[in-house]
Amino acid sequence: MAKAGSTSQLQGSERRDPEGTRRRLVAAAIAALREVGFAGASAREIARRAECNQALVFYHFGSVADLLVAALDETSRVRMERYSAAVAGVTTLEGLVTVGIGIFREDLDAGHVTVLAELIAGASTSPELGAAVAERIETWRRFTEEIARRVLDGSPFAPLLEPGEVAFAVVALYLGIELLTHLDGDRRPAEGLFATAGRMAALLGSLSGGPDLGGVPTSGRAEEGSP
Amino acid sequence: MAKAGSTSQLQGSERRDPEGTRRRLVAAAIAALREVGFAGASAREIARRAECNQALVFYHFGSVADLLVAALDETSRVRMERYSAAVAGVTTLEGLVTVGIGIFREDLDAGHVTVLAELIAGASTSPELGAAVAERIETWRRFTEEIARRVLDGSPFAPLLEPGEVAFAVVALYLGIELLTHLDGDRRPAEGLFATAGRMAALLGSLSGGPDLGGVPTSGRAEEGSP
C-alpha cells in the first residue's frame, strides 16, 4: 500500500492524462447525482468517486455547478444518440410506445433521467444553473416535438393536438414518472402505465384511416405523401 | 432599533406562544422550499424567515428533515381540503378539467406543488425522508384514484383504464408540469396544455353514452348501480 489516509489518488510524479481525469469526473458527477442527489453531489463526493483530488474539480471545471452542467450535457448527448437510433423510422403510435417501453427501462435501470430531475430541482438554489438546465430541457422538448409531429401527421388527431404541446406533456410525464419511480424503488406502477399506453396506442392507431372520431373533421394535414 | 446584529428576534423575557412559533417555522419552511429549494432550506434560512432563532428548529422539531416533513404535511392538509371542496360533486371529465385548471393556477401561484417536488428530489440524500415523502404521495395518488374511479364509472373507457393507473399518471404529469413550469417561469406551455385537455375532455365526454369506441366491447364494469 501507499501512504495511509489516501484512498486511491496518485502519488508522486505518475501523471495521468487530463482527458481521462475530465471524463472520470464527469462520470463520477453523473453517478453522484443518481445516487446521492443534487444536495449530496459535492466536489468532495464527486472527486472521491473519480478517485482523484477534490481540487481537480475546480481546476478542470471552475466550479461544482459547471461540472454538474457538463454531466448533464454528457448524459443528454449519450441518450440523444440512443433515442435517435431507437425511434428512427418509427411512425406509428403503437410502435413508438413499444420503443418507449424499452428506452424507459434503460433509463430507469441506469438512472439517466434522474440526473436531469435532480438538476431541475436543484436549480431552485441558483438561477445560473436554472438557465443552463432549461436550455437542455428545451432540446429534449424539441426532439420529442419532431417525433410527435411525425406520428401525428396523417392521424385523425392532427387537427386536435399541437406537436409542441404533446411534447411538453410527454417530457413532463416522463420526468414525473421518473421521480415517483425513483422515490420508492417500485417500478410496477410505471410498467403498468406503459402496458396500458400500449393498449391505448393500438386502439387509437386502429382509428387512423378508419372511422372518424365522433364527427370531428379530418381536414387539412391528414394527407399523406410528405417528405 | 434594538441591539445591533439581531434582525427581529425576541430580546429579554418577552415570551411568545410556542404554537405560534411552531406555526411560523412550518410556514417559513414551506416558503423556503418554494423559494430556495431543498438544498437552500437550512435551519438558519428557515429561522431567518420565521424571525426566530435557529436553535428553535431543533427544539421544536428535532431536526431540519423533520421540520420539512411537517411542512409537507401542512401543505398537503391545506391543499387536500381545497381539492376536496373543489371536486365535490364533479363527475364529468369536462367539469373536472375545468376545475383542474383553476386549481392548477392556484398551485402554481402559491407554489404548493413545488414543496412536494423539492422534497421528492431532496429525498435522494436521505432514505428516511424518502419514506416519509412516499407516504404523502401515496395519499395523493389514492385521492386522485377515487376521483378517476368516479369519472371513469359509466364511461366507455371504464374497461380500458384502471383508476389506480390513471391516478399514478395524473400525479406524475402534474408533478412534471410543475417542475418544468417552475424552471423557466413560463406558464404558457402549461396553460396551453390545459386548454387542449379541456377540448379533448369535451370531445371524449361526448362519446359517453354515445357510439362505442371502435369495436371495443364495453363489457363488465360499464354497468351502473354499483354500491
Place this chain on the structure above:
DNA sequence: GTCTATACTTGGATAGAC
C-alpha cells in the same frame, strides 16, 4: 496535471443563560 495544505463559509446540533 495532480496533490497537499489551508483559508473561509455555512450548516447541523447542543449546552447553558435567562
Place this chain on the structure above:
DNA sequence: GTCTATCCAAGTATAGAC
C-alpha cells in the same frame, strides 16, 4: 420557550509544492 455561544463537520475555493 427563547436566545447566545459554541463545537464540529462538511463544503467551496485558492495557493503553492511537486
